[in-house]
Amino acid sequence: MKRTTGTDRSITRNWRPATQAVRAGTWRSEMGETSEAMFLSSGYSYDDAATPAARFAGDQAGMTYSRLQNPTVAMLEERIAVMEGAEACRTQASGMAAMTAALLCQLSAGDHVVAARAAFGSCRWLVDELLPRFGIEGTTIDSTDNAAWEAAIRPNTKVFFFETPANPTLDIVDLAHVCGLARSHGITTVVDNAFCTPVMQRPMEFGADVIAYSATKLMDGQGRVLAGAVCGTEEFINDKLLPFQRNTGPNLSPFNAWVVLKGLETLELRARRQCDNALKIGRFMEGRVPVIKHPGLASHPRHDMAMRQMTMPGCIFSFVLDGGRQQAHALLDQLQLIDISNNIGDARSLMCHPASTTHHSVGAEKRAEMGVDEGMLRFNVGLEDADDLIEDLDRALAAIGL
Numbered sequence: 212m213k214r215t216t217g218t219d220r221s222i223t224r225n226w227r228p229a230t231q232a233v234r235a236g237t238w239r240s241e242m243g244e245t246s247e248a249m250f251l252s253s254g255y256s257y258d259d260a261a262t263p264a265a266r267f268a269g270d271q272a273g274m275t276y277s278r279l280q281n282p283t284v285a286m287l288e289e290r291i292a293v294m295e296g297a298e299a300c301r302t303q304a305s306g307m308a309a310m311t312a313a314l315l316c317q318l319s320a321g322d323h324v325v326a327a328r329a330a331f332g333s334c335r336w337l338v339d340e341l342l343p344r345f346g347i348e349g350t351t352i353d354s355t356d357n358a359a360w361e362a363a364i365r366p367n368t369k370v371f372f373f374e375t376p377a378n379p380t381l382d383i384v385d386l387a388h389v390c391g392l393a394r395s396h397g398i399t400t401v402v403d404n405a406f407c408t409p410v411m412q413r414p415m416e417f418g419a420d421v422i423a424y425s426a427t428k429l430m431d432g433q434g435r436v437l438a439g440a441v442c443g444t445e446e447f448i449n450d451k452l453l454p455f456q457r458n459t460g461p462n463l464s465p466f467n468a469w470v471v472l473k474g475l476e477t478l479e480l481r482a483r484r485q486c487d488n489a490l491k492i493g494r495f496m497e498g499r500v501p502v503i504k505h506p507g508l509a510s511h512p513r514h515d516m517a518m519r520q521m522t523m524p525g526c527i528f529s530f531v532l533d534g535g536r537q538q539a540h541a542l543l544d545q546l547q548l549i550d551i552s553n554n555i556g557d558a559r560s561l562m563c564h565p566a567s568t569t570h571h572s573v574g575a576e577k578r579a580e581m582g583v584d585e586g587m588l589r590f591n592v593g594l595e596d597a598d599d600l601i602e603d604l605d606r607a608l609a610a611i612g613l
């Protein structure tokens with residue numbers, strides 16, 4: 212394998228995001244291929260017995276087994292690390308595998324976690340159901356309340372865990388404040404950056420320690436594969452994450468890594484277009500529906516903060532209808548162009564009713580506490596022409612009397 216300029220951090224860290232997304236992390240084989248090679252190999256062979264001995268001892272760089280490292284996966288990990296401004300990155304089979312690894316690799320019985328109460332349903336399940344089984348207690352708070360973070364800290368608090376913007380309430384966490392508070396108490400922040408990706412928000416610039424991803428979302432961006440990633444310091448990745456990952460095996464397949472590499476090439480372009488569409492459609496929806504939650508609209512309670520933290524306004528928004536679940540389902544059933552689907556970040560426009568899908572399993576009581584209203588719909592705005600999407604919504608809203 213030959214190095215390209217993409218493998219030199221002293222060069223790649225100065226590139227702008229669109230360049231990093233196409234070039235960073237690229238190695239070339241002897242064939243000189245332009246597109247990254249896909250290494251579908253679980254194992255590796257050696258010229259002599261001393262070579263694997265040196266590699267297993269850590270004295271020589273090189274491949275040994277694809278649960279430990281794989282060239283295609285390594286290219287993706289380097290690209291994500293550079294884009295995120297992190298020292299290191301490792302990928303996992305899904306976003307939830309990434310969240311689970313990021314938490315379990317550093318927590319032990321007797322530790323305490325403070326987490327945002329408004330979160331992706333499975334992220335809440337980790338804090339509410341999984342961690343307590345291993346003696347790790349969690350406190351969930353209103354993540355938009357800066358004082359609540361401080362009040363929840365205990366002597367054994369090890370981790371702050373949150374999303375910003377949150378799925379599906381679009382709550383914005385004050386990154387600089389919350390990450391600064393954590394640092395001053397020796398607490399590690401784990402930020403789920405799935406709604407943004409590094410082309411829209413780089414939480415490490417605000418003091419975040421660990422960034423965990425669903426790369427299924429905007430990074431693949433075309434609804435093809437599940438993927439996850441965890442970014443952090445070399446120390447965190449090597450000493451905490453890698454021992455956990457290498458021995459438990461939530462690894463990303465080389466094929467899926469390759470698909471995400473192809474997705475990253477167009478990430479910045481797609482994100483711009485999808486955000487432009489989302490703002491245009493958000494403005495159309497304001498006044499047409501009772502409540503709309505989009506960080507890019509002045510009506511969002513933390514609009515100014517969101518625009519300081521994010522470099523683009525986001526392509527996902529939620530809105531609430533007065534008629535509850537029945538009216539929300541009725542609107543979905545009127546859509547012709549926009550799909551009823553619970554994925555996000557996709558090039559296709561997708562709408563879902565979180566209370567009956569992504570947040571079904573958290574239960575009615577927690578949904579009410581999180582602000583996931585029965586009449587809420589979450590809209591992933593895709594790459595289609597915004598005017599076609601507006602016409603679909605206009606017609607569907609009129610059909611249910613709005």
Ligand SMILES: *Cc1c(COP(=O)(O)O)cnc(C)c1O
Nearest residue numbers: 305306307331378405425427438
């Ligand atoms: C989708 C999502 C996840 C889970 O990712 P998967 O790739 O589906 O496992 C976690 N957090 C947030 C905010 C998400 O939107």
